[in-house]
Amino acid sequence: MNRRSFLVWANGVLGGIVGLVVAVPLLGPLLDPVLRKQGSGERPRVDVGPVDQFKPGTVTQTMLVTSKMDGPIKMPPRPDLGVFVIRDTAKTITVDAEGRSPNLKVLSRECPHLGCNVDYDKANGFLCPCHNSRFATEFEKAGTKQEIRAGATNPSPRRLDSLDARIEDGRLVIEVVHFRPGRPQAEPRA
């Protein structure tokens, strides 16, 4: 190896080292969101008030309010997830040992298609304003995909996601979960 080719080789080595030593530390912050465990892993459970505010045979739209970390900042309570509380026509609510009731269903408003918030009104039922996904409103089938009528579309890959809700001391407590849109099955986001 003559002097010139040694220097060319040495330059390559030094350049490589400098490049790596500069690049690698930069990757840490850039990839941080996937490297670091996000959130506490605990799902917040939100008290939405006395269960008897939800009248028989109604669909009620409400919101779940949580306090979250926004980076290093502890945010005060803010709306986190919109939900529908659906009650069957039975006059009374029965509750099992775990606090669950067969008379109530709670659905996430996040459309399983691409995550827009689904609207509800008596005329149209559950309808996503973005891409027209439609879901059944009758208590028995609540949240299942509605059959496609002639000329209509229904791009949602699955039914509206239901949330775990329990009645504690007469109050409805709902677990906050965001599901990944676009998947055929309901998968919680982290």
Added chain:
Amino acid sequence: MKLPSFVQHTFDHEIPGRARIRYVFGSGLFFAMALQVLTGIVMAFYYVPSAREAYASVYSIQYEVTWGWLVRGLHHFGASAVVVLAGLHLLQVFLSGAYRKPREMSWITGVLMLGLIMGFALTGYLLPWDQKGYFATQVATNIAGGVPVVGEATQTLIQGGTEYGTATLTRFYALHVFALPLGLLVLIVPHLIYFFRHGVTAPGKDLVSGRSIKFWPVQAFYDLVFITVILGVLLTLAVFVGAPLDAPADPSSSYVARPEWYFLFLFQILKYFEGPMMLLGTVIIPGLAATYLVILPWLDRSKENTLKARWKTVAPMAFGLVALAALTLVAMSEDANNKSYQAQLAVQAEEAKVAKKYARNGFTAYGTIEALEGRKLFRTHCTSCHEAEGEGTPECIDGKCPSDFGLCDSQEQCYRAPVLDHLGSRKWFLDQIERPDHPTKFGTILDKAGNAIFKGEMPSYADPDDESNFMQPTVRAGVVEYLIQGTGRRYDPPIDTALAKKGEEDFGECAYCHEPTEGRTGPLLIDVVPGSRPQVMRLAGYGSDAFLRSVLNDPGHERLYGELNVMPSFSHLHYTQQDALIAYLRTLCTDCVDP
């Protein structure tokens, strides 16, 4: 492989004579600035230029983001490296006489870039919005404000208002990451074009030889070795020293600021000029020095290259450098020998440590560290009676409390209200049961007539001679375990529910004066059941946040200390201040695990 033409040009450019170590500074400076750009971009992914969130986001970069401390460390020390390398580069170019015709453009663009580099340093210093950056930059903007006629308007313009706030930060940020880099880009292009056109200024003997070599690979090797050394030094500093982060900016605090070391000479100059003469140190002398550098190519038109032949330009430069070094050294030595400054530094370091300890629990939506704010409030409003963390209890003078308020104990400490260390912990409750009359508890609270209010009101339950009240240690522990349930907090070791259950039964004796906690059917509020004695506190939720808030707002409420109360109400404090005080008091619990 075909390289882009400017890279090819860089590789092929001719160096007269031979490769020399003295030519490495330009490359080294270029590398250091490139490193600043890269690390700066990465930090911009996290940094928030807002007076509320800047500190929190820098704290997050430093202590939460993966390798954020490393990138910030490289950027912090990289800034010093840029200044040092710019200085060395300028000096080398000056010594070799390379500022003269035909290289004037390279020189002037270089001098202007040096100005921009100082701008980077000045604007970057403020961005963390910590004490050091805040107070040091105040000095700089006040200097701008001191300039006659245009000063005030200039300062208002720089700050985005008459005082510091988010508008200041967004301006400094915009300058630091957009305007100044753009200026650098505009200047570095002609700087390099002229450099490649004229090449390095080789010493005479290299020119005489008539030989020349290409940049690649020998000079490139020298440059790369130098760059590797720079990177090695920066990495070592970033890893083993680390970028500093002070406590968050607090305009009301007594913080003694110093600029970064490379601005110390300017700082030192300020000490020598009094009153209206200040302008001499702040504007005129630095302005003359800058002007001298800019017009240097026209001052020195000599063809000779030896320093001796150029003494007319070399002498002022040498004088300037000696003055700069001397001012820096004098500034450093004055600080090193200044005992009160050194003591103040220790206080400031401690404040920073405390701030960062509390910051682990997160920042409020206002960007404040709640317990830190609470600690400041406590030391402002509460330590005239209460003590915590060693603050608040004065020494007695001749066996008497200062201003005759409070009682002196055998240790010659003046106590006036309960010491709040351990508040909410098992130790706190146990002490309350075992020695309620102790000076650090309720024994020294005096009414307006100077009589001890609570003295003997509650007996000690740990006195074996007092058969009617004595409780076995296990019974006391049980009662404590029962009572800490009322704070609503989590403990390490966790609450022993079996022991607490037992304690609930034994608490029956205390219920005569203090009613027990309600179950968690509702909020833990304080409630009083009228007893046969004067109003006494019921222990429902004692030590809880709600309890502390009640005490702050209305300590004389019948559910609390009633007619016996001597504590003033703090209901005039904003609710965020009360939150902060409570957050601080929560940190005093020594066996709680929920901050």
